[in-house]
Amino acid sequence: MHLIHRRLLAPAAATVALSLLTGCPDANKTAKQSPTPAPEVTVASPSASPSTSPSRSLPTLSPDIPFDVIVAEKKPNLESLQHDFDVLSWNTFVALNWPAKPDGQPDTSTQIGQNKDAPTVWQSWKKTYEIFLPGGAAPPPWGTTPSPSTDWPPICKPLAKDGTTLLSQVGKTPNLLMDTTEPFKTGPLIDQNGRYARFEIVVNKPMFDAILTNKLYSKEGQRSAAKVVFPCGSADPAPGNAGAIMVKASWKILSDDEKKSGRFHVIEAVVYTPPSKEPPVVEKCEAMTLGLVGMHIVHKTGSAPQWVWSTFEHVDNCPSAGETPSKPQYNFFNKTSPAPSPNEPPPRPWDPNKTEPPDRRVQVVRQIPIPRPEKALTARYHEALRKVNPDSVWLNYELVNTQWPTNPAATCDVETSAPVDRIGTPAPQFLGNSTLETYIQGQVPNVSSSCMECHANATTYTSQRPSNIPIFSDFTFLLERAQ
Amino acid sequence: MTTPQQQQFVNLSSALTGVKAAQLQPAIDQIGIARQYLAMIQSKASKVRAEDFDNLLATFTAKSAELGPEQAAAFVLADPTLGPIARSIIKMWLLGTWYDPSNPGTAIQVVSMQAYKESLVWKVMQSHPMGYSMWSFGYWAGPPPAFDQFIQVNQESSANG
Numbered sequence: 001m002h003l004i005h006r007r008l009l010a011p012a013a014a015t016v017a018l019s020l021l022t023g024c025p026d027a028n029k030t031a032k033q034s035p036t037p038a039p040e041v042t043v044a045s046p047s048a049s050p051s052t053s054p055s056r057s058l059p060t061l062s063p064d065i066p067f068d069v070i071v072a073e074k075k076p077n078l079e080s081l082q083h084d085f086d087v088l089s090w091n092t093f094v095a096l097n098w099p100a101k102p103d104g105q106p107d108t109s110t111q112i113g114q115n116k117d118a119p120t121v122w123q124s125w126k127k128t129y130e131i132f133l134p135g136g137a138a139p140p141p142w143g144t145t146p147s148p149s150t151d152w153p154p155i156c157k158p159l160a161k162d163g164t165t166l167l168s169q170v171g172k173t174p175n176l177l178m179d180t181t182e183p184f185k186t187g188p189l190i191d192q193n194g195r196y197a198r199f200e201i202v203v204n205k206p207m208f209d210a211i212l213t214n215k216l217y218s219k220e221g222q223r224s225a226a227k228v229v230f231p232c233g234s235a236d237p238a239p240g241n242a243g244a245i246m247v248k249a250s251w252k253i254l255s256d257d258e259k260k261s262g263r264f265h266v267i268e269a270v271v272y273t274p275p276s277k278e279p280p281v282v283e284k285c286e287a288m289t290l291g292l293v294g295m296h297i298v299h300k301t302g303s304a305p306q307w308v309w310s311t312f313e314h315v316d317n318c319p320s321a322g323e324t325p326s327k328p329q330y331n332f333f334n335k336t337s338p339a340p341s342p343n344e345p346p347p348r349p350w351d352p353n354k355t356e357p358p359d360r361r362v363q364v365v366r367q368i369p370i371p372r373p374e375k376a377l378t379a380r381y382h383e384a385l386r387k388v389n390p391d392s393v394w395l396n397y398e399l400v401n402t403q404w405p406t407n408p409a410a411t412c413d414v415e416t417s418a419p420v421d422r423i424g425t426p427a428p429q430f431l432g433n434s435t436l437e438t439y440i441q442g443q444v445p446n447v448s449s450s451c452m453e454c455h456a457n458a459t460t461y462t463s464q465r466p467s468n469i470p471i472f473s474d475f476t477f478l479l480e481r482a483q
Numbered sequence: 484m485t486t487p488q489q490q491q492f493v494n495l496s497s498a499l500t501g502v503k504a505a506q507l508q509p510a511i512d513q514i515g516i517a518r519q520y521l522a523m524i525q526s527k528a529s530k531v532r533a534e535d536f537d538n539l540l541a542t543f544t545a546k547s548a549e550l551g552p553e554q555a556a557a558f559v560l561a562d563p564t565l566g567p568i569a570r571s572i573i574k575m576w577l578l579g580t581w582y583d584p585s586n587p588g589t590a591i592q593v594v595s596m597q598a599y600k601e602s603l604v605w606k607v608m609q610s611h612p613m614g615y616s617m618w619s620f621g622y623w624a625g626p627p628p629a630f631d632q633f634i635q636v637n638q639e640s641s642a643n644g
Contacts (some may be wrong), residue, residue, distance in 0.1 A: 077484075078511050406513040419628035420606075422617045427513040445596055446615050458619045469618055472619035 004128075023338055034341050042318040058384040059090065062122070063098040063106035065242045066091045068231040068301040069308070076409070078406070079373070082427060086374055088404040089310030090381045096122040097265070102163075103143075104284035111391030113385050117265055119163075122247045125202035129168060131211060132481040136218025152270075156285035159270045162381060167290070168272040169250060170352045186439055187345025188352065190361050192334050195253040196352040197435060198271055198290065201478065206231045207244035211479075219482050222460045228474045232412040233301035243300045246476065250294035250435040263316065263396045264291025279349035293331055294435035298397055298475075305414050306424040307475050309403040309451035311433040315396050318434050320369035329458050332364035332434065339363040345439050352440065366400075366434045374399050394408075403431040403451050414473050426452040487489040492521045494547065498556035499573050502603065507576070516601045521629045523581050523594045524572070530583050530591070531568055539565045552637075577604045606633035 014258035069088045073080040097120045098106040104124030131139050133151055152166055170188050189197040203211070210230050215221025233243025253271070254264060269290050277285035294317070297310040318333040319325040325335050333342075338358055342365040346356065377400045385392045405424025410417040418424060432441045432449030442448030458477045473479045485493075496517070497504040508517040524531055539559060548554035550554040551601070559565045567584035574582050579598030583589045595600055609627040611618060 038512065054625060076511075081511065101504065406511045407509065418619075420632045425509075425513050427511075429513065456607060456617050457620065466623065469621050469624075471621070 007097075028058050042458040044262055058387065059087070059381050061094050061112055061381075061384050061388065062091065063095055063108055063112075065095040065245070067241050067243065068235055068303050078427060081374060081404075081406075082402070083377070085304075085308060085402040085404040086377050086399060088299075088308060089297065089312075089399055092245075092299060092310060093295070093312055093397070093399070094381070094394075096120060096245075096297060100124055113389045113394045115387060116262065116391055120265070122202060122204075123165065123267070124246065125204050126208045127166070128201050128203075128478060128481060129166065131203070131208065131217050132478075132483060133217070134483055136220050136395055136483045138215075139208075139212060139217055141212065153272055153274075153283075153285065155283055156270050156272050159285055159287050164287075165200070165267055165269040166272060167198040167200055167269045168274065169201075170196055170273070170350075189250070189332065189364075189435060189438055190346050190356050191252045191331055192329065192337075192361050193253070193255050193258075194355040194357065194361055196350075196356075197293065198253070198269075199249065199436075200251075201246060201248045203247075203478070204242065204245040206240075206242060207246065210244065216460070216479055217482060219461050221315050222462045222482055223464055223468060223477065225460060225463050225471060227413070227415065228460060228471065228475070228479070229413045229415075230300050230474050232305055233299060235302050240455045243302075245300075246296075246298040246478070248296040248298075248396060248436060249292060249432070251290035252293045254289050254291045258291060259289055262391065262393065264293075264314065265397075266291055272417045273352045279351065281351050282353060284353050292397075294433045296433060296436060296451075300412070300474075302412065303408060304404050304411040304424075305412050305417075306405040306422075306426070306452055306454075309426075309431060311402075311431060311436070311451075312397050313400055313433055313435065315398050318364040319470045320366040321452050323369065330364075332362060332438075334358070334361065334363065337361065337363045343367070343439055343441060350436075362438065364438055368428075368430060368432070368443065370398065370400055374401055400433060401428060401431050403428060405452065414474065423452040423456045426450060488540065489518060489521055491544050492524075493517050494552065494571075495540060495556070495559075495577055496572060497637060498543070498547070499515045499560075499569055500576050501637050502576070502605065503510075503637055506635045514597050514601060516597060519529035519595055519598060520572075520575055523575065524568075528591055530585065531571075531579055535564060535568060539568055576602075577607070578602050603634070609633055 066088055069084050071081065071084050076084070094112055095106070098112050099110050099115070099118035100121045100123065101107045102123060106121050126139070126142070129151060133139055152160060153168075156166060191197060208229055211217050214225065216225065216228065230244035234241030251267070253268070254266070258264065259266070267290055269288060271286050271288045271290070273281060273284045275281055291314070293314045295312045297312075299308045299310070301308060314331060316327060316329070317331045319327075319330065325333065339361060342363045344362070346360045346362055375398070382395050385394050403426050406427045407421050407425040409424060414422065429445070430443050430448050430450050434441070437449035440447075440449045446453060452475070455475040455477065458473045458475055458480075460473045460479045460483045461470060462468040463471040465471060489508075493508045496507050500507070502524050524536055525533070542562070542565060543555050543559050546558045549555075550558070556569070559569050566588065570582045570587065571582045574580065575594065579602035580593050581591045583591055600615045602612070603614050609630055616622075633643055
């Protein structure tokens with residue numbers, strides 16, 4: 001097996017780096033990793049084709065976050081590399097959703113799904129509202145944030161309990177209800193129960209430390225920034241070399257029947273709806289049970305400095321285009337829906353406190369069906385998960401696809417080392433999650449959802465450039481939230 | 484998977500344009516623009532007879548073994564039957580558009596959405612397609628990257644510019 005890189009296989013350079021004029025701190029060295037040997041499940045996999053199944057043994061389910069892709073073929077091609085990146089996606093999904101101890105570290109005394117469902121590793125990572133604080137205040141170092149955070153909206157504080165999650169986003173982008181200058185056609189996602197989906201974004205320790213060390217959490221700090229380069233996962237699997245990772249998750253508010261179904265990874269969260277005058281929305285905070293319906297995992301590695309973009313969905317979300325809907329019910333699709341057409345944002349006004357009537361519930365169809373190799377790989381991982389627990393909640397999640405750069409930047413500093421092909425010719429060219437890019441699915445260059453094409457446009461809020469013109473923020477829009 | 488015919492087409496295209504074959508058809512080829520261009524020529528819409536195109540590839544391949552690719556390209560360009568097809572191939576790589584070989588000023592079609600943005604003309608001018616910039620915000624305030632960041636030129640073709 002080989003680590004891939006640079007048009008196939010040069011050793012990954014992969015040191016960290018968030019380089020600013022003020023210095024180049026090695027954020028990777030501060031990351032924590034617990035390389036724990038995981039039990040291997042070795043059962044024949046009948047569903048995998050030879051092209052997607054280099055070995056007949058089932059995948060290893062491990063709590064260790066992979067540092068980078070492992071290239072299985074000596075002479076890789078587009079298809080074999082896609083498979084390798086898909087394996088990276090699934091291994092990362094398993095590690096991130098491993099049951100967590102109270103300190104957020106994986107509980108290696110159990111396996112993923114062994115007790116059906118449990119709080120996961122990524123859910124203890126830093127949430128955006130814990131990073132970009134009012135007035136540009138510095139966030140407390142990793143592991144020292146009071147739980148719950150003192151920065152919760154006052155209306156929510158009475159509901160705060162130790163370890164409770166606050167969900168405050170009604171769209172993938174922040175301030176969806178207030179922002180009239182959205183970069184593309186977007187809107188809230190209303191499920192088939194009439195409830196608004198909720199969203200969150202979290203980052204891991206290497207990424208958070210890079211933001212903290214270089215003061216990118218505030219506008220003031222960004223004014224001294226000459227460049228933003230987040231750390232890459234290293235080819236050297238030493239502790240701390242996992243690289244920067246972001247997770248974007250979409251959640252649906254569960255009905256009583258859905259709570260009992262056991263089909264969702266569940267959280268008990270405090271759901272905040274910010275107030276708005278136009279349209280009129282009442283500020284509200286409620287304790288609710290929500291189920292995971294979508295998950296982006298975005299991982300910057302030495303082999304993929306343009307990041308690896310993995311996306312997973314709940315299997316009941318929606319049918320794909322051209323497919324006959326076979327399930328009795330979907331989370332975001334109804335065979336008899338009165339909604340006018342699929343993948344259209346609901347008409348305004350939007351009020352997340354409401355339970356919307358059937359004609360305002362979004363009819364979602366996955367425009368690009370999940371390819372056969374990705375389905376086959378998911379079947380193999382499901383087989384491994386089923387060996388742990390036939391009722392594992394994770395059997396209800398599937399890989400949609402993985403986008404990766406076929407022409408990766410030569411170094412972790414993409415802006416400098418890939419001046420012409422900034423996005424690295426991603427494969428596949430288009431990728432979207434039906435719950436996170438619902439309204440921009442398709443296959444039109446520069447218009448339809450492509451993780452890397454879109455995020456290549458991300459910038460800081462400000463910089464040290466003349467007139468404080470923002471700078472490339474290394475594929476994350478998060479830095480625009482600095483106050 | 485690259486067929487022998489596709490490889491011959493890429494070799495011919497490299498000699499005609501002066502751009503390295505590895506850039507025209509990367510080892511890991513996500514876009515497959517060479518495959519699209521080959522399919523364009525082989526379609527009825529191209530107005531190219533199959534035997535003429537086959538003859539072009541065969542002649543170039545034989546002459547290339549004898550004289551080298553640059554001289555072989557000059558040979559086919561001078562041929563009254565093969566030359567117009569070869570010139571349409573050059574224009575297709577540069578402009579993403581197929582021109583009728585028998586009416587060189589007549590564009591038949593833009594090959595595809597990909598062909599529009601992958602046209603070499605954008606790279607030759609050290610720029611990006613209109614409406615499709617993947618460069619960083621504010622790039623316009625500085626000079627563009629160097630020419631060799633955009634185009635990998637065949638060493639032996641450099642004399643042709």
